[in-house]
Amino acid sequence: MKQTTISDLKNHVGETVTLKGWLYNSRHSGKLVFLIMRDGTGLCQCVVFIKNVSQEEFESAKSLTQESSFSVTGTVKAEPRSVGGYELDVQKMELVQLAHEYPITPKEHGIEFLADRRHLWIRSQRQWAVLKIRHEIIKSVRNFFDSRGFTLFDAPIFTPNSVEGTTTLFETPYFDEGSAYLTQSGQLYGEAGAMAFGKIYVFGPTFRAEKSKTRRHLTEFWMVEPEMAYYDLDMNMDLMEEFVEYIVQQVLTNRRAELEILERDISKLEAVKRPFPRISYDEAVEIIHKKGLPFEYGNDFGAPDETAIGEDFDKPVMVHTWPKEVKAFYMKQDEKDPTKAKGVDMLASEGYGEIIGGAQREDNLDLLLEKIREHQLPEEAYNWYLDLRRYGSVPHAGFGMGIERTVSWICGIHHVRETIPFARLMGRLKP
């Protein structure tokens, strides 16, 4: 008798093994009890027949409540009728703890009820699948950069001021320094890293105190931000598409079962192969106007505009060369058209909207100073950042990808609150 996991049952057909887990669901009919066990690696139907166990064990199996913890020992059988394709013929069952009445029943629940019980909700199959895919995505992100000569470069979470000077920040007291702000982006620090290491990536949590109430916003979310010295806008876009293709294909290869639990249309993900379409802001505006949407040239795209652009393609789209007014101060001015900035957004397919924002950075000291003044930012706070343009400034570029939006898109999940273990939103700080 050996202990194993449900995910490993396929290697133990015909053998007697022990599983330890929790009761996901059960049914019984007279002399048979079907226990669906959950052990964190999958689900397995454990069949308890009255004649194969003691009287006490049979009674105990019959009265197990949802989410009670228990272990079973039995013979592994291939069984196509069963969840996961395998089944355990139980010879021994041991109760660990009889669970109290479990609030999340197999029927429907409202979002508030579930969110209040997020610590339990993550045990359900759909949430489990989403978070397994989240892990796969994060692992792919690290693999991608680690295997291409990037150095992980952690940016601080406490910062003295805003990166872009616009978004509302979370403020917290900081000894005698007055206030510290929770970072809204590690990018400026990432640029310093790129000048030291060539290619780096910042990967950590970021915070936005905006009172956004949409399916695409969290107040605390994770972002990966690569930054590369001697990169221009085109090289940046080459890296973006190679990166996104890699992540999607890794999930398809390693997390197919989880995608199936989520009933994700896999053909849509299989189509995510290079090259991705690249269109300029001007071309994107043409698409929007052709579809008759009311859009004023020079504005940033709203959610319906992003959907309109995205639905013309079966892959993510990169929109580049933006009017400089709608983009951040650090983006490089276009040499051919000084009213434009060398920014690029990637819009996910199927109307999921923006998952990446990036740019070639302004490397000219004077132009950058001018931008900082135009945006009325405190010049002194950016002195260290301007040093990067004083001492060996080079063309460089980078981008930031929101992990939760990416998970949401790849999983086909409507709202980002289900793509992180404990979502933080406006009006949601618990549990």
Added chain:
RNA sequence: UCCGCGAUAGCUCAAUGGUGGAGCACGUGACUGUUAAUCACGGGGUUGUAGGUUCGAGUCCUACUCGCGGAGCCA
């Protein structure tokens, strides 16, 4: 912050201004192959809060609280 919708059993919902119900969950029982099992029986309610209209309010009116959906902002 703005617009719209909602709050009734543990959960999801129903109830023409006139005695608040169902399904699930829970409890008891039946059944050797169940797949959100099925069947029988049972317990379960200060209708979000405060006020008002009315002979009578879950239902109509006002305010508040909380939530949901969308917009703006963004990843």
